Amino acid sequence: MLVGLIFLVKLFYLQVLSDTYKHAAAQNIIQPMVEHPHRGIIYDRHGNLLACNMPIYDLMVIPREVQPIDTAAFCRDFGITLSTFDVAFKKAQAYSYVKPSVFIKNLSQESWARVQDHVSEYPGFFVQVRMVRKYPTPMLANTLGYVSEIGPRQLTKDRSHYYKPGDKIGMSGLEKCYEEILRGEHGVRYQISDVQGITRGQFREGALDRASVPGEDLTTTIDAPLQMYGEQLMANKVGSIVAIEPQTGEIVALVSSPSYDPNLLTGAHFGHHFASLEQDRLAPLFHRAIMAMYPPGSILKLHQTLIALQEKVVSKHTSYACNKKLFNCHPHPSPLGLYKAIQHSCNPYFYHVFRNIINQNIAKNPYKDTRLGFEKWCDYLKKLGMGAALGIDLPGEQRGCIPDIQFYDRRYGKERWKASTIRSLGIGQGELLITPLQMANFAAIVANRGYYYAPHLVKRIGAHSILPEEVGKHEVAIDRAHFEFVTHAMQGTVEGGTAWRAYLKGMAVCAKTGTVENTHGEDHSVCIAFAPRENPQIALAVYVENAGWGSRAAAAIAGLLVERYIQGTVSRPGLQNYVLKGDFHH
16 A cells, blocks of 8 residues: 555646646657758948858758668769768668658759759758858958857856757857957747657747857958958968058058968868968968067167157267177168168167167166166067957967066076167167067057057948947057157168158158068068058058068068058059069069
């Protein structure tokens, strides 16, 4: 009687009180089918397509519904081998006899057009459409990024529980940075299946179904024609170009070379192409514009000038001789004042400028005096956008490196170093490292006469425009008058100095070149520029590795880009051919 009572209580609990089996039964017959949203489209500033969606097709099979067929004819129609057919069919049977599974994956539109008339001839086979990323113009690969299947590690980190195995996710570039905006929202529809797994219709006539919501579109700040031209100029070279609209911080071109066709990382051959790119010794997956860190070379002489004028340790009329015992230098007039020193990029002159900044006789002990001056110099560089990430809307931005007092204490010992010990910093060499993005941002600071907006790549999200005040304005605490002097000297550098290849008839172009020493090979070529001098429309930095003098490769590329952006055409085919040829030793 006790055992019987226990059974009765248990049965009553299972049949009346508990809903466990009710839910289990419902889950057996009600199957949620996830609908993936269309990913947001990416445009350039003029509405040109940069990234869109393209349909691809999977041939699906339900083994139970397959009837005896002419296997040879099937293989001929779908372009596969008999062994491929056998392997795919056995795999489908192992998965389920009654549920659909992929038989041939990633049929392109061309392949689908060729075989669509044959599908109906083979019962049990049908086609399912999926959307993959397509990049209409093969450029801007590192900036756009790529989309791929989410991995196990990313799934475990997904606190939103949005993703399921097999879902796609942005892995790099804008695709990653704006993933939550681009991805949209999943939809779901509930269908009824019988005990054999065969679909019998909608649950409650679709009353609980939810439509997917497409992702938001992005309008970027990129000028596609300028970007394409920049990539053309950088073909077969290693380096980068960053071009910014100074008054807004909008990036109009972001070139990293070498690069790759972004369409290689979509579709069926993603794994093969990714492995090939990853193993390439020139690292095309490395976004040099925001990740590479270089000595700035002689462009840092403009930073030194601004700091020295603000600190009143030199004036526009301060004159020094070009003493090659201090630093090697190229032939030019000597002695010379500050304007000519910038124009001719005199190394010994800026040795004196740097020493004047570092040693201002604040402390009697020369080592303590150096520490005080050096700390002040580092603070100025940070205000000028160096030594910290600028906050571009891309993953992986590097901060550069401003060596601090502790760095040199560890290297030389406390109170065992002074201005002469670290003099190479005065001409942009030594341990100082900055990114091409920071170089271009500095050009924008000078163009704006003392402020910058954080460089960014997205101009509009859906219908919402991103205004400059949302990005953030940064003042650099240096008097406007000092910037006016520097812009005047930069114009002189183009019209009668080292940046003469950036000259453009009828327009005041301002530029500064640099030749960066490289212990591993040929020197690097660097140039920053902006134009016009008044109401500037573009500020940019060009860095070409192992190309020698800054007055050659970098200055020529900068001049061509300025002309193309402002005037919409290039009037100097000889200079363009010089760059495309890539022989910068003449």
